[in-house]
Amino acid sequence: MLMTTKLFTAKKAADGTYALDDEELLEAAHYLKAGELVVFPTETVYGIGALADKWQALKNIFLVKGRPQDNPLILHVDSLAMLKRYVQPLNDVELFLIEHFMPGPITFIMQRSRLVNNTITAHLDTVGIRMPSNKIARKLITYCGEGIAAPSANISGRPSPTNSQAVVHDFWNKVPCIIDGGDSAFGVESTILDLSKKPYHILRPGAISAEQLNAALVAGGFGKLVQEQQDYYLPNLQAQDIPKAPGMKYRHYAPEAKVKILRGDIVQMTKTAKDLVKTVHAQQEDAKIVAYISKNLYATWHEQLKSQLSKVIFFEDYACHAEELPKLAETKTQIDEVHKLAFQAANGLFKALRQADLDGANLILVEAVEAQGMAQAYMNRLTKAESK
Numbered sequence: 001m002l003m004t005t006k007l008f009t010a011k012k013a014a015d016g017t018y019a020l021d022d023e024e025l026l027e028a029a030h031y032l033k034a035g036e037l038v039v040f041p042t043e044t045v046y047g048i049g050a051l052a053d054k055w056q057a058l059k060n061i062f063l064v065k066g067r068p069q070d071n072p073l074i075l076h077v078d079s080l081a082m083l084k085r086y087v088q089p090l091n092d093v094e095l096f097l098i099e100h101f102m103p104g105p106i107t108f109i110m111q112r113s114r115l116v117n118n119t120i121t122a123h124l125d126t127v128g129i130r131m132p133s134n135k136i137a138r139k140l141i142t143y144c145g146e147g148i149a150a151p152s153a154n155i156s157g158r159p160s161p162t163n164s165q166a167v168v169h170d171f172w173n174k175v176p177c178i179i180d181g182g183d184s185a186f187g188v189e190s191t192i193l194d195l196s197k198k199p200y201h202i203l204r205p206g207a208i209s210a211e212q213l214n215a216a217l218v219a220g221g222f223g224k225l226v227q228e229q230q231d232y233y234l235p236n237l238q239a240q241d242i243p244k245a246p247g248m249k250y251r252h253y254a255p256e257a258k259v260k261i262l263r264g265d266i267v268q269m270t271k272t273a274k275d276l277v278k279t280v281h282a283q284q285e286d287a288k289i290v291a292y293i294s295k296n297l298y299a300t301w302h303e304q305l306k307s308q309l310s311k312v313i314f315f316e317d318y319a320c321h322a323e324e325l326p327k328l329a330e331t332k333t334q335i336d337e338v339h340k341l342a343f344q345a346a347n348g349l350f351k352a353l354r355q356a357d358l359d360g361a362n363l364i365l366v367e368a369v370e371a372q373g374m375a376q377a378y379m380n381r382l383t384k385a386e387s388k
C-alpha cells in the first residue's frame with residue numbers, strides 16, 4: 001500500500017549526538033499511538049516500530065518488511081519501570097545486568113509477562129527487551145508511554161540500515177513517518193543475550209561481548225555466567241526449528257552484489273582477491289568489482305589489481321569515527337583501542353554493502369577481521385552476507 005511519508009530530520013549537536021524538535025517527536029509518537037509504523041534511529045541500526053499494544057500495526061511490520069511470521073520482534077523500552085511491565089519478576093542477576101548494561105546496544109531474552117502480544121514473541125514464552133541509549137529513540141518511547149516493538153528497518157534479508165538514505169530507499173511511501181537521526185553510532189545490531197536458561201548464551205554477537213558481560217558479572221560477585229564462544233559461525237537451524245537468532249534460519253544482510261570474504265594473512269587475501277577478480281572478469285568483461293578493506297591491505301596491492309577495481313571503500317573512511325562512538329552512543333560501552341579497526345569495519349559494513357548495490361556492483365570483496373570483541377559481530381554479519 002502506497003502512502004505519503006513524512007521525514008523528520010534531527011539536528012546534530014556539538015557533542016555529536018542528534019536531537020529532534022519536541023513538536024516533531026510528539027507527532028511521530030502520535031503516528032505510533034494511532035496504530036501506524038514509524039522508522040526511528042537507534043545507536044545500533046534504524047528500527048521500524050509499532051506500539052506494543054497495537055496488534056494490527058505489529059502485523060503490518062511483518063507485511064511491510066516481508067518478514068517471516070515466526071521471527072520474533074525486539075521490544076524497546078525507555079526505563080527499568082517500563083521493562084518490568086513486560087517480563088516476569090526480575091532476579092538479582094537480571095537486575096544487575098540491566099543496571100550495568102542498559103541503556104546500550106544489548107537485548108536480553110527473558111520470561112515474558114502476559115502483557116506482551118504474541119505477534120511480538122512469535123508465540124514464544126520469552127521476550128527480547130532492549131533499552132536504546134539513543135536519545136531520540138528513548139524519548140519517542142517515553143512520549144508513547146508504551147514499549148515499541150521494532151526489528152531493523154530493512155526489507156527482510158537485506159543489509160540493516162545505518163542511515164536515513166537506507167531507510168528511505170527501502171520504505172519511502174510505505175510508512176507514514178521516518179526520523180532521520182544521522183549515522184548509527186555502532187552500525188551493527190545489538191548483542192542478544194538469552195537469560196532464559198543457564199549458562200546464558202549469546203544468540204547474536206554485537207558491541208557488547210561475552211567477555212565484557214562476564215567481567216561485569218564477576219566484579220558483581222555473580223561469577224562467569226555467560227558462555228564464552230570464540231566462533232561467530234552460529235549453527236544453521238533446520239526449517240522446522242524455532243529461530244533463536246537472526247540469520248540462523250533465514251538468509252541475512254545480503255546485498256544484490258555477490259559478497260566474497262578475503263581471509264588469512266595479506267598474501268592469502270591478495271591471492272584470493274586476484275583469483276576472484278580474474279574469474280569474474282573472465283565471465284563478464286565489464287564486471288564492476290568493489291572492495292571493502294583496510295588501508296593497510298590496499299597499500300600492499302599492486303597497481304594491476306588496483307586498476308581492476310571499480311571502487312575501493314576503506315573501513316577507516318566509511319565508519320563513524322571510533323573515538324566518537326561512546327559519546328555518540330551515549331552508552332556505557334567502552335571501546336577498546338585495540339579493537340578500533342574492528343569497530344570501524346563493523347560500523348561501515350552495511351553502508352558499504354548498500355553502496356555496492358547503488359553502484360551496480362557485480363562483486364564485493366570484503367576483508368575479514370579476526371579478533372575478539374566487535375570483530376565477532378562483524379564476522380558474524382559478514383559470513384551471513386557472503387554468497388555461497
Ligand code: TXA
Nearest residue numbers: 044046047072073126127128151152189190244245246
Ligand atoms: O539493534 C537491534 O537489536 C535492532 C534495533 C532496531 O534495536 N533490532 C534488530 O531487530 O536487530 P531484528 O528483528 O532485526 O532482530 C531481532 C532478533 C530476531 O530476529 C529474533 O531472532 C531475536 O531477535 N529475538 C527476538 N525475540 C526473541 C526471543 N524471545 N527469543 C529468541 N530470539 C529472539
Ligand code: MG
Nearest residue numbers: 151152160246
Ligand atoms: Mg534484522
